[in-house]
Amino acid sequence: MTLLSSRLALGALDYPIPARANRLDFMLGALTLAALTVLAVTGIVLTQFFNPSPLDAHSSVQAIITTMPLVSYLRDVHAWSASAAVILVFAHLSTVFWRRGYRNPREALWWSGVLLLALLFGLSFTGSVLRSDQEAIEALAHAVAGSAYMGPLGAPLQPGFSNSAPSLARFYAMHVSIFPLLLAGLLTLHLWLIRHLGVSASGEARATFRSHLRPMSAFALFVVGVVAGVALLWPTDLLAPGVAGFEVTKPSWAFLWIYAAENLAGTTGMLLAPIVLFGFLAAVPLADQPGSKLAGFTRAAGATLLTLLVASIVYAWIAPAQVHLH
DSSP: OHHHHHHTTGGGGGOEEEGGGGSGGGSHHHHHHHHHHHHHHHHHHHHTTOOOOTTTHHHHHHHHHHHOHHHHHHHHHHHHHHHHHHHHHHHHHHHHHHTTTTSTTOHHHHHHHHHHHHHHHHHHHHHHHTTOBHHHHHHHHHHHHHHTTSGGGGGGGSGGGOSSSOHHHHHHHIIIIIHHHHHHHHHHHHHHHHHHHOOOOOOSOEEEHHHHHHHHHHHHHHHHHHHHHHHHHSOOOOOSBOOTTOOOOOOOGGGHHHHHHHHHHHHHHHHHHHHHHHHHHHHHHHHOOTTOTHHHHHHHHHHHHHHHHHHHHHHHHHSOOOOOOO
16 A cells, blocks of 8 residues: 555645535535536446437437436436536535635635536536427527527527537537536636635644545545436436427426526526626625625625525426517
8 A cells, every 4th residue: 555655646635634624515516526527427428329410319319218228327317417516516606605715815716616607507508408309499499599699609509600510519519528628627727726725614623635535435425326316216308309489398407597587587587697696606706805895795695696596496496387489
């Protein structure tokens, strides 16, 4: 073990960290990484069986479900690990927000986490479009409608952006290459900043990072086990092939807060909801400075926004489906 440790530089894991960091609320970021690892591994497998052609995408998913039990189960694990990653990164941001772990010198650490959340939403959205079922076609129609208001920034989502590649092929490229590469870069930056700035845990007691790995690994295995169990009990649906021009479904739970805003204010609400959420998250380190009059307001605004977010998801879940684009 000593020879292995010296050759792999495992002694570098013995650097000191606050002992308080061994609590679960300080491990949510690492648990997010565990969910993302499962997401990446299962995604690599799925690319071997999925056909991104607009005419064959739905039938290839149908073939996976009906003729490949193991691959179908990995597809369910893939979908549920995506949900777990969104929940965990949002929980991580919430705990960091509550203990004000974004203050100097950790502003860039906070902003990289906010961008990671945005990328996870992008991955979830592009992944849902790839199924080419009714929900996917409606989601794509909403993306096209919203991007029309975004000028040049929304051009890549427009059907006429490329004459040689259909929309589905471009969304597939986003899902398996562009967004994962951006995610890997952001994760590298995020982990680098954590290593050199440390976690925002208080207290004089110290522990080694190696001691932190043991409970963190146990919790990570628990998360993987929960995802595997949920995927076994609740397989991911595949609706009938999508028909353009109809709105009869709702988006997945992660986008229900946007759906609720669209119910109340149409396309304007659909565009404003993510702008408000991510605009607030981006502004938090700037507004909540020590001694600032905005410090107390920022915390109250964050709690209010979280309450509205949960309430809007519940409202959209129980409200009947509505037609927005026509």
